[in-house]
Amino acid sequence: MVAIVDARQAPDGELVAQARARGIRVIEGAAVLEAKGSTRVSGARVATIDPAAFTVTGPAETLACDTIASSGGYSPVIHLASHTGARPTWSDDVLGFVPSLVKGVHAAGSARGIHDLTEGLADGMAKACEALSALGKSADVIALPQVDAIREGAACALYQVPHEKPTLRAPKQFVDLQNDVTAAAIELATREGFESIEHVKRYTAMGFGTDQASSAISTVWPSLPAAWASRSPRWAPRYSGPTTRRSPSAPSPAAIAATSSTPSVTPPCTSGTWKTAPSSRTWASGSAPGIFHKRSTASRRPCMMP
Numbered sequence: 001m002v003a004i005v006d007a008r009q010a011p012d013g014e015l016v017a018q019a020r021a022r023g024i025r026v027i028e029g030a031a032v033l034e035a036k037g038s039t040r041v042s043g044a045r046v047a048t049i050d051p052a053a054f055t056v057t058g059p060a061e062t063l064a065c066d067t068i069a070s071s072g073g074y075s076p077v078i079h080l081a082s083h084t085g086a087r088p089t090w091s092d093d094v095l096g097f098v099p100s101l102v103k104g105v106h107a108a109g110s111a112r113g114i115h116d117l118t119e120g121l122a123d124g125m126a127k128a129c130e131a132l133s134a135l136g137k138s139a140d141v142i143a144l145p146q147v148d149a150i151r152e153g154a155a156c157a158l159y160q161v162p163h164e165k166p167t168l169r170a171p172k173q174f175v176d177l178q179n180d181v182t183a184a185a186i187e188l189a190t191r192e193g194f195e196s197i198e199h200v201k202r203y204t205a206m207g208f209g210t211d212q213a214s215s216a217i218s219t220v221w222p223s224l225p226a227a228w229a230s231r232s233p234r235w236a237p238r239y240s241g242p243t244t245r246r247s248p249s250a251p252s253p254a255a256i257a258a259t260s261s262t263p264s265v266t267p268p269c270t271s272g273t274w275k276t277a278p279s280s281r282t283w284a285s286g287s288a289p290g291i292f293h294k295r296s297t298a299s300r301r302p303c304m305m306p
Contacts, residue, residue, distance in 0.1 A: 002065045005046050007031050013153040031161045033060060034171040035068055044068050051158045060164075073155050074115045078242070081107060088242055095157050097242055106131045117147045178209035197242070 003025040006016070010028060020026055029048050033056070036043035044065055048058035073095070078088045081099030088097035094113035101107055108127035109120035121144045129139045160183055163170035173183040181204045189203040201207050 002063050003027055003046075005030050005032055005044075007049065007051060007158045008153060008156040011153045014151045016153065030058075031158070032068060032070075033161065033163055036062060041066055041068055049162050051156060051162075054160070054162045056162050056164050074110065076111055076113050081105065081111070082242075095155055104134070116149065118144075118149055121145070121147070176204075176206045176209070179205045179207075181206040 001024050004016075004019055005027045007029065011026070016026060027046060027048075030046055031049050033045045033047055035041055036045060042064070043062045045060050045062050047056050047060040049055065050057050075096040076094065076098050078097055078099045081101065082088060084102045084105055086100040086102050089100050090096075091098045091113055096113065098113045099107050099111065106127045108114075108124040112123075114120050114123050125142075125144060132139045160167075160173065167173070167187050168184045170184070175181050175183055175186065185204045186200060186206070189200045192203065194200050194203050
């Protein structure tokens with residue numbers, strides 16, 4: 001390992017101490033500004049930064065390496081809870097969104113921002129008792145397992161890594177990996193006057209993939225660029241909020257709509273408009289998931305309308 005680049009000033013977690021004990025270089029208060037290389041990684045350009053001011057504060061250094069691994073900390077997976085219709089709420093303690101729950105829904109542990117293992121187990125027990133109580137049942141008290149706690153330092157609120165160049169001219173910073181949406185695209189959307197995060201989503205196609213942005217790499221997805229958040233408080237993630245997640249929370253083959261009781265199932269039209277086209281592809285009864293059977297007769301075919 002060449003080095004660990006930590007955006008925090010004076011990190012003091014146990015894992016940091018272990019890395020130093022093994023002779024691994026820890027660069028504090030810095031970030032990887034860009035990756036070097038063409039067909040493969042050949043280096044990482046690193047410099048000290050000021051996350052609050054969104055600026056690069058020191059000269060850049062290029063480290064020779066063939067792999068760059070990144071970590072943005074913990075973030076609750078709120079997709080499934082969002083399907084209940086409740087909007088997630090921002091937590092300054094978690095530095096992320098936590099689910100807002102409706103009656104009859106209980107979230108525990110990391111799902112609501114409790115990442116410590118000991119506290120998570122206790123919270124899971126408490127929420128299980130609450131759920132049973134709501135059903136009119138009682139729960140037996142059991143002894144929770146003893147676990148080894150790892151001391152971790154405080155997290156750093158870093159939503160976008162600054163660069164010497166403006167975001168629109170800096171190297172690409174991907175926010176949504178599946179749709180190749182960058183921080184520059186989001187900033188351009190805000191410059192065009194799109195204020196609602198739902199409008200930004202439609203301008204950039206952010207979160208429209210089959211994974212519903214599960215592959216997004218921002219610590220808080222989706223947040224507007226830190227440059228905009230620093231210019232106006234309303235652009236901070238706590239105000240912009242995440243976009244609405246649609247079912248399913250995980251990608252599923254569309255052919256699961258075919259059942260033995262349905263002679264022919266046509267994919268649902270996404271725009272409410274249908275066109276008739278010969279030799280369109282529909283699902284036939286008994287077909288295997290993901291397999292399409294071509295029909296010779298004319299049938300309805302879904303189409304995307306602008």
